[in-house]
Amino acid sequence: MIAILILLVSVAALVQFFLSYVRSLLLASVQQTISPVVLETCSLDGPDVTAGDFHRLRLRAQLCKNRDGDGSALLAVGVYFNITALLRLACGPLVPQVARWSELQQAACARFALAALDRRVITRTSASS
Amino acid sequence: MLSPLDYILWAIGILAPLYVCGHAVVRGHFHRYVALNLFLLASALLSAGRFVVFARYGFTSLEYLYFYYYSDCLLTILLYFSILDLYQQVFSAMGVARYMRIGSILLLAGTAWFSFLIVRDHLDHLTGRFVVELSRNLYFVGLVLTYLLWFGVMKLKESRTRLVQLVLAMGVSFAGFSALYAFRLMYPGLGLVTFLTSVMGSFLPLAWASTFTRIPEEARLVPAWVALGSRR
Numbered sequence: 243m244i245a246i247l248i249l250l251v252s253v254a255a256l257v258q259f260f261l262s263y264v265r266s267l268l269l270a271s272v273q274q275t276i277s278p279v280v281l282e283t284c285s286l287d288g289p290d291v292t293a294g295d296f297h298r299l300r301l302r303a304q305l306c307k308n309r310d311g312d313g314s315a316l317l318a319v320g321v322y323f324n325i326t327a328l329l330r331l332a333c334g335p336l337v338p339q340v341a342r343w344s345e346l347q348q349a350a351c352a353r354f355a356l357a358a359l360d361r362r363v364i365t366r367t368s369a370s371s
Numbered sequence: 372m373l374s375p376l377d378y379i380l381w382a383i384g385i386l387a388p389l390y391v392c393g394h395a396v397v398r399g400h401f402h403r404y405v406a407l408n409l410f411l412l413a414s415a416l417l418s419a420g421r422f423v424v425f426a427r428y429g430f431t432s433l434e435y436l437y438f439y440y441y442s443d444c445l446l447t448i449l450l451y452f453s454i455l456d457l458y459q460q461v462f463s464a465m466g467v468a469r470y471m472r473i474g475s476i477l478l479l480a481g482t483a484w485f486s487f488l489i490v491r492d493h494l495d496h497l498t499g500r501f502v503v504e505l506s507r508n509l510y511f512v513g514l515v516l517t518y519l520l521w522f523g524v525m526k527l528k529e530s531r532t533r534l535v536q537l538v539l540a541m542g543v544s545f546a547g548f549s550a551l552y553a554f555r556l557m558y559p560g561l562g563l564v565t566f567l568t569s570v571m572g573s574f575l576p577l578a579w580a581s582t583f584t585r586i587p588e589e590a591r592l593v594p595a596w597v598a599l600g601s602r603r
Contacts, residue, residue, distance in 0.1 A: 245556040248511055252550035255514055259521075259542030263578070266536050266597045270586060312585055314577035361585070 264322040267315050268350040271357040280360045291356055293348030296323055299355035306362040316358055323351040373430060380569040381422060387576035388415040394583050406456035407537070410449040411576060417442040418572075437499065444502045447509045450544075451479065454516050457538055461520060461529055478516075482508050507552040514545040525594050532590040533582055535597065540578035547571040 276289045284299065291299065303316060326344040334341035388411035395401040395408050421438060428434040455475045459468050486504040493500050520538055529535065548571055555564050 245553045249550055249553035249557070252511070252514060252546050252553060255518060256543060256546035256550055259517075259539055259546055262521075262597050263536065263539035263543055266532065266539055266592065269592045269596055270532050270536070270590060273590070312581050314574070315581045315585075318578075 296352040303359040383573040384418040
């Protein structure tokens with residue numbers, strides 16, 4: 243009985259901490275400026291990206307490997323993206339606010355992937371020069 | 372038999388903490404987060420030690436089992452003191468460091484006493500049982516303490532991005548380990564739990580490595596925006 247109680251409390255805390263952790267990652271990436279070279283390479287007019295850009299940008303960031311240790315953060319953001327996508331799929335048609343919120347979150351995930359790509363490109367460029 | 376993924380997780384468990392410590396020494400902030408760095412250093416050393424014991428005696432040996440749980444208990448105590456390090460950072464302006472130190476030692480002693488009360492009737496392998504029980508209880512106490520710390524961060528509007536991320540990553544780690552220990556209590560011998568424990572073990576050093584590498588000390592954010600209820 244106590245084990246079940248501990249499990250429930252721990253899982254609830256785990257979900258809350260994990261989602262807050264990912265949101266802190268997303269908020270930190272918003273402050274990062276994106277270099278024009280990366281924007282041009284990704285065929286983007288500006289740093290404002292949409293939810294649909296996430297997979298493309300994450301793939302590019304993954305292809306541009308580095309040793310800066312943000313692979314785990316990108317993985318965590320990917321999990322968050324999928325959670326919000328599921329939420330949007332399940333509750334979006336019934337509650338429009340949830341759909342709007344999920345879309346904002348997914349766009350923030352795409353912005354994070356763009357920022358990660360930018361960091362990796364800069365690291366590689368400075369390493370090779 | 373361990374899979375290649377297990378070996379990768381093991382390597383991460385040794386290399387990632389060393390990376391964070393090395394980074395802290397190079398950047399000169401080892402003393403600023405001294406308890407965190409000592410925990411990471413011990414984590415790397417004990418992970419390497421576990422590998423040596425595993426290579427010599429095997430994964431299912433009694434020697435490995437003992438080494439694993441004793442080292443886990445030591446790491447849990449060090450992680451417990453790492454929370455206090457973060458408490459002191461968050462509440463530094465209030466000048467309550469002395470009270471926190473006394474309170475933390477009393478809480479640790481209380482947890483140890485509670486753990487002893489649970490296992491004292493089992494006269495066989497009393498120390499071994501005590502060590503496992505202490506780890507399990509400390510993970511839950513750590514989770515509660517981290518939750519309170521997070522509450523303090525929100526109330527005091529602590530805006531240091533690095534500190535916020537360190538606290539949240541610690542919360543994920545404590546909650547994950549606490550859940551896994553509870554799960555192990557309900558379903559002992561489940562292979563998935565062992566694998567998830569390895570994954571959880573590599574999460575904290577990786578998350579901290581990411582934070583210390585990417586987030587400068589002067590970076591700021593609004594903690595209320597991180598909360599789940601926020602519309603941002």
